[in-house]
Amino acid sequence: xxxxxxxxxxxxxxxxxxxxxxxxxxxxxxxxxxxxxxxxxxxxxxxxxxxxxxxxxxxxxxxxxxxxxxxxxxxxxxxxxxxxxxxxxxxxxxxxxxxxxxxxxxxxxxxxxxxxxxxxxxxxxxxxxxxxxxxxxxxxxxxxxxxxxxxxxxxxxxxxxxxxxxxxxxxxxxxxxxxxxxxxxxxxxxxxxxxxxxxxxxxxxxxxxxxxxxxxxxxxxxxxxxxxxxxxxxxxxxxxxxxxxxxxxxxxxxxxxxxxxxxxxxxxxxxxxxxxxxxxxxxxxxxxxxxxxxxxxxxxxxxxxxxxxxxxxxxxxxxxxxxxxxxxxxxxxxxxxxxxxxxxxxxxxxxxxxxxxxxxxxxxxxxxxxxxxxxxxxxxxxxxxxxxxxxxxxxxxxxxxxxxxxxxxxxxxxxxxxxxxxxxxxxxxxxxxxxxxxxxxxxxxxxx
Amino acid sequence: xxxxxxxxxxxxxxxxxxxxxxxxxxxxxxxxxxxxxxxxxxxxxxxxxxxxxxxxxxxxxxxxxxxxxxxxxxxxxxxxxxxxxxxxxxxxxxxxxxxxxxxxxxxxxxxxxxxxxxxxxxxxxxxxxxxxxxxxxxxxxxxxxxxxxxxxxxxxxxxxxxxxxxxxxxxxxxxxxxxxxxxxxxxxxx
Numbered sequence: 150x151x152x153x154x155x156x157x158x159x160x161x162x163x164x165x166x167x168x169x170x171x172x173x174x175x176x177x178x179x180x181x182x183x184x185x186x187x188x189x190x191x192x193x194x195x196x197x198x199x200x201x202x203x204x205x206x207x208x209x210x211x212x213x214x215x216x217x218x219x220x221x222x223x224x225x226x227x228x229x230x231x232x233x234x235x236x237x238x239x240x241x242x243x244x245x246x247x248x249x250x251x252x253x254x255x256x257x258x259x260x261x262x263x264x265x266x267x268x269x270x271x272x273x274x275x276x277x278x279x280x281x282x283x284x285x286x287x288x289x290x291x292x293x294x295x296x297x298x299x300x301x302x303x304x305x306x307x308x309x310x311x312x313x314x315x316x317x318x319x320x321x322x323x324x325x326x327x328x329x330x331x332x333x334x335x336x337x338x339x340x341x342x343x344x345x346x347x348x349x350x351x352x353x354x355x356x357x358x359x360x361x362x363x364x365x366x367x368x369x370x371x372x373x374x375x376x377x378x379x380x381x382x383x384x385x386x387x388x389x390x391x392x393x394x395x396x397x398x399x400x401x402x403x404x405x406x407x408x409x410x411x412x413x414x415x416x417x418x419x420x421x422x423x424x425x426x427x428x429x430x431x432x433x434x435x436x437x438x439x440x441x442x443x444x445x446x447x448x449x450x451x452x453x454x455x456x457x458x459x460x461x462x463x464x465x466x467x468x469x470x471x472x473x474x475x476x477x478x479x480x481x482x483x484x485x486x487x488x489x490x491x492x493x494x495x496x497x498x499x500x501x502x503x504x505x506x507x508x509x510x511x512x513x514x515x516x517x518x519x520x521x522x523x524x525x526x527x528x529x530x531x532x533x534x535x536x537x538x539x540x541x542x543x544x545x546x547x548x549x550x551x552x553x554x555x556x557x558x559x560x561x562x563x564x565x566x567x568x569x570x571x572x573x574x575x576x577x578x579x580x581x582x583x584x585x586x587x588x589x590x591x592x593x594x595x596x597x
Numbered sequence: 598x599x600x601x602x603x604x605x606x607x608x609x610x611x612x613x614x615x616x617x618x619x620x621x622x623x624x625x626x627x628x629x630x631x632x633x634x635x636x637x638x639x640x641x642x643x644x645x646x647x648x649x650x651x652x653x654x655x656x657x658x659x660x661x662x663x664x665x666x667x668x669x670x671x672x673x674x675x676x677x678x679x680x681x682x683x684x685x686x687x688x689x690x691x692x693x694x695x696x697x698x699x700x701x702x703x704x705x706x707x708x709x710x711x712x713x714x715x716x717x718x719x720x721x722x723x724x725x726x727x728x729x730x731x732x733x734x735x736x737x738x739x740x741x742x743x744x745x746x747x748x749x750x751x752x753x754x755x756x757x758x759x760x761x762x763x764x765x766x767x768x769x770x771x772x773x774x775x776x777x778x779x780x781x782x783x784x785x786x787x
Contacts, residue, residue, distance in 0.1 A: 350764075420774040431740075431773035435763040442757045479739075 156266065156273035159183050160563060163280040164255050164267075166192045166247070168238055169532035170282035172215050172548045175245040176556040182563065184276075187269060189254040192242045193235040195284055200231040202312045203336055205396035207328055208364050208544060215241055216549045226362065228396025234545075257505050260526055263566055277566055278528040278559050281517060285534050285543050287502025291495045292324075297422035303492040307333070310494055313340030319491030320344070322427065322484075324419045326351040327390035330496035331403050335395070337494075338413050345484065346408065348433055349418030352392040353440040353474070356402045358448060359455070360465035363394070370454040372447075373541035377521060380536075387535045390498065405437065405474050416481040427484045437474035445470055501534060522555050528562055530555050609704040627655040643669040643679040684737070688717045690768045695742060698762030708754060711747040718742075740772065 161177055163170045166188030177184045188194060206213065211225035213234070218241050220229075229237065242249060253271040260266075264277040289306035298304060303317055307329045313336060323334050326348040338344040354363045367373045380386050395403040405415055417430035448470060455461050486493075503510075503517045510525060512518050517531050521538045524531060532551060533543060541547030621628040630653035636646035649663040667680030681689070692715045703710050718741045725733040746755045763769045 417773070423775065428775045432763065432769070435760055435769075438756065438760045439764060442753060442760060445753060446757075 156275040157185075158275045159185050160276060161185075161278045161280060161559070162187060162265065162267050162274050162276040163282055164258075165282035165284060166238075166242065166249055166251070167195065167282060167284055167533070168193075168215055168241075168545045169284075169548045169552070170280070171238060171242050171245065171247055172552045173280050173282060173532060173556065174247040175216060175241075176552050178245060178247075180556070180560060182560070184248060185274065186247050186249045187253045187255055187267070187274070188249055188251045191251045192249065193238040195286070196231045196235040196238070199286075199308055201307070201310050201333070203332070204231050205229060206234065206545075207391065207394045207396055208546070209362050209396070212364060212368070212544070212546045213237060214546050214549075216552070217241075218244065226400070227398065255505055257507075259507060260529075263570065264528060277563055278530065280555075280559070281503065281506070281529070281531040282533055283502060285501050286499035288500055288504075289495060290498040290500055292419070292497055294419060294422045294427075295493075295495060298493055299425050299487050302486050302490055305492060305494045307494070307496045307499070313337045313342065316340075316342065316494075317491040318342065320489045322347065322419075322486070322490045322493045323496055324493065325349075325390070325496035325498065326393065326405070327496060327498070328392060328394050330494075331393045331405075331408060332395050333494055333496060334408050334413050335403060335411060338408070338411050343412070343414070343489075345414045345416055345481070345489070346405075347416050347419040347427075347429055348405065348436060349430070350436050351390055351440050353404055353444045353471075354392045354394060354447070355404075355444075355471050356394060356400050358451065359468055361463070362400070363392075366451045368541075370451055372450075373539070373544070373547070375540045377536070377538065383536065386540070389535070402471065404471065405476075406472060409475065414481060415476065416484070422486065425486055427486050429480075429482050429484070431480060431482055433480055434476060437476060441473050501531075522551060523558060528559075528566070530559060603709075605704060605707045605709045607700045607704045607710050609701045611701065611704045614701065615705075624655075627653075629653070639667075639679070640677075641669070642674070642676045643667065684719065684721065687737075687768075687772065688719060688740075691740070691742065691766075691772060692717050694766045694768035695744075695759070695762050698766050699744070699746070699758050702758050702761045702765075703748065703750075706754075706758070708758065709749045711749075712745070713747075714745045716743050737772075 160182050161184035163173055163177075163184060163186045166186050170186050170188075171192070174184060174186050190198065205228040208228070209225065210220040210222060210227050210229060213220045213229060218237075220237070250269075250271065253269050256268045256270065258265055258267045258279055261275070264275060265279040267274040267276060267279065286308075289308050291306060295304060305316070310333060316337065320343045321337050322345050323330050323337070324347045326346060330346060330348075334344045334346045356363060358366055361369075364373075377383055393404055395401070401407075409415060415433065416427075417433035418436070419427055420430045421428045452467055455464055484490075500514060501516050503515060506517055510517055510529070516534070517529075518525055519531050519534075519537075522531050522534075523529075531537070532555065533548065535543045537543070538551050538554065539547065542551055630651065632651050634646050634648050636644050638644050644667070646666045646668065647663055648660065648666070650657060650659045652658065666686065668683045668686060669679040670676035670682050671678045696713050696715055699713055700710060720738040720740075721736065722730075722733045722738060724730040725735040744759050746759070748755055748758075750758075
C-alpha cells in the first residue's frame with residue numbers, strides 16, 4: 150500500500166455485503182454515520198456462488214429476520230434455499246438503500262494511527278472505523294492427511310462441491326459429520342455412489358421435538374441467547390461443528406441411523422492416510438455415545454423448561470427420545486483409498502478468511518482476534534463469527550443484537566477519536582510546545 | 598449429582614489440575630512431556646522394564662521411586678511366565694488411564710464415586726504374529742472395556758463420565774489412532 154495514493158474518505162468501511170454487513174449499514178444509516186459497504190461480488194455473494202445446489206438454511210423461515218425485515222411468506226416452517234436467502238438479502242439492501250460498492254475486493258487494510266487505510270481493487274478508502282463482515286465460512290479447513298491421498302482420487306472441499314454429478318462415478322469418502330457431511334452423504338449415496346462417512350465428534354439433534362422445530366426449542370428455552378459469560382470454555386464452543394440437521398420440506402431428521410439405513414457406511418475420524426490407506430480412529434463408538442448423551446441432556450433441559458412453564462399449549466406431550474446411534478459390530482478402521490474411492494470430500498469445517506488483515510491482528514488459526522467483536526486495535530470490529538457475543542451470533546437472526554451492541558461501541562469510538570482530533574488541532578493552533586502534551590495525556594483517548 | 602452438603606472427595610485435586618491447565622495454556626512448551634522406560638532382556642521371552650524419570654513442566658522429573666515390571670509369556674508358549682505378556686501391559690495402561698479419568702471428571706462434576714471396576718478384554722488372532730496368515734494383523738482385532746460404577750449420580754451422568762474419560766484418555770487415543778513409532782539400534786562394541 151502506498152500512503153501517497155489518493156483515497157476516498159468515509160467514517161466507516163464495512164467489508165462484506167452479507168446479512169451482518171447490511172445490518173450494520175442500516176444501523177449506521179439510522180445514526181447518520183457516513184459509511185460504505187465493500188462487496189467483492191454482489192449482495193449475498195457467498196449465497197449465490199459458494200453453496201451446493203440443494204443447500205437450505207438450518208433454521209426455519211420464521212427465524213430468518215434482521216432488524217427491519219422478517220420473513221413474510223406463506224411457509225414460515227419451511228427452510229430457505231440459497232437463492233431465497235440471496236433474494237431476502239437483496240431486498241434488505243434495497244429497502245435500506247445501503248451504500249454498496251459491489252465488485253470491489255478488499256486487498257488489505259492497515260492502521261494509520263487515527264483510523265484505517267483500506268486498499269481495494271476499485272481504489273482505496275480511508276476510514277476511522279473498519280467493520281469486518283466477511284462471514285464465518287470463507288475458507289475450508291482441510292487436514293494434513295489430504296496431502297497423502299493418492300493422485301488418482303479426486304478431492305473436493307465443501308466450497309467446491311455443487312452436486313453429485315460433478316463427482317466421478319464410484320465410491321466417495323466424506324470426511325466430517327457436521328450438517329455438511331451428513332447432507333452430502335445422503336444426497337451422494339442417493340445418486341448411486343457408495344458413500345463412507347468418517348465421523349469424529351459431532352452434535353446430534355432431531356429436526357422436530359414434541360411437535361416443534363429444534364431451533365424453536367433452542368430459542369425459546371434460551372440456549373441461543375446464551376452469552377460469553379454463560380459458557381466455561383469459549384474457544385471450545387466456537388469450534389463446535391454445526392449440528393446434524395437438514396432443512397427439507399418433509400422436516401425430517403438426518404442422523405447416522407438415517408444414513409446407515411440408506412446404505413452409507415460409517416467409520417471413525419480419519420486419523421491418517423498411510424501408504425495409500427485411510428486409517429480411521431477406533432473411537433467412533435465413544436464419539437457417538439458422547440453425541441447421544443449430549444442430545445439427551447439438551448432434550449432434558451427442554452422438558453424441564455416446558456414443565457417449568459406449566460402445561461404449555463404450544464408443545465406436544467413428552468415423546469420417546471431418538472434411538473441411540475446404532476453401529477456395526479465390527480468397526481471399519483482401514484480402507485485402501487484407490488480400491489474403495491474415486492473421490493474424497495473434505496467436510497471438515499470452515500474458517501473465516503481474514504488473510505487480508507495484518508498477521509499481527511490474527512490468532513494462530515488465522516482469525517482476527519477479538520473480544521465479543523471488538524478487535525485489539527481501536528476502531529476495528531468483526532461480526533458474524535460463531536459465538537461472537539452469544540450462541541446465535543452466527544445465525545441470520547443473531548446479527549441484530551450483536552450489531553446493536555457493537556454500533557454503540559463504534560459510535561463511542563468515533564466520538565472519542567473526533568474529540569482527540571479537535572484537541573490535537575487546538576494544540577497545534579495554540580502552538581503549545583511538545584512537552585506540554587504530557588500534561589494533556591489524561592484527556593487523551595485511551596485504547597479500549 | 599448429589600445434593601447433600603458433604604464435600605465430594607474422590608481423592609483428585611481438581612483445583613491443581615485446573616491451575617495446571619491455565620498455566621500451561623500460557624506456557625505451552627512446559628506442556629510437552631516425554632515419558633521413558635528402559636528395559637533389559639533377562640532370558641527367553643522374559644524382560645524387565647524400569648520406569649524412573651521423565652521430562653515435563655520444562656525440566657527433568659523423577660517418580661518417588663523406580664518401578665520395575667517383568668514381562669514374559671505364559672507356559673503354553675513354552676515360556677516361564679515370569680510376568681504378564683507385553684500386550685496385557687497395554688490393558689493395564691488402558692484400565693488405569695480410563696479409571697483415573699473417571700475419577701478426575703467425577704471430581705470436577707462433583708459426583709461422589711464409591712466404586713469403579715473395569716474389566717478389559719482384547720481379541721488377538723495369533724496367526725498374525727506366527728506368520729501363518731498375512732491378512733491377520735499382529736495386534737488386537739478389538740478391545741472391550743466394561744465398567745461397573747457405583748456413584749451418587751444417574752445412569753446417564755455415569756455414562757457421561759465414562760465417555761468424557763475416553764475423550765481425554767492418552768492410552769485410549771494411542772490405541773485407537775495411528776502413532777509413529779521410531780525404533781533404532783546400535784551394535785555394542787565387543
